[in-house]
Amino acid sequence: IFASIVLLRIVLPTDGLGYALGLFSNVKMKPYVIATILGTIPFAIIFTYLGTLNVLYQIIGFVVAFILVGSLLTIGYHMKKKEMNKKKNF
Structure with a gap:
């Protein structure tokens, strides 16, 4: 937990x-x-x-953070979907 x-x-x-x-x-x-x-x-x-930081670096930092969070959420979604398909096939 x-x-x-x-x-x-x-x-x-x-x-x-x-x-x-x-x-x-x-x-x-x-x-x-x-x-x-x-x-x-x-x-x-x-x-x-x-x-x-300067504004340019702030924008870059937020874009990188957005991409990282989006990637993690996408990976989590696909892992959960794969797990659900395995359970569904049994």
């Missing part, structure tokens, strides 16, 4: 995920806090760094 929280912190808004985990799961406080830190601090550092 720890890895799931880290990944969800990257994708979902922090407030909504916090409420959902508090209401619908029995996640302990320590793993939740550590996963939250690991899921949010890297992006805080990246966005802070990008904010100090």
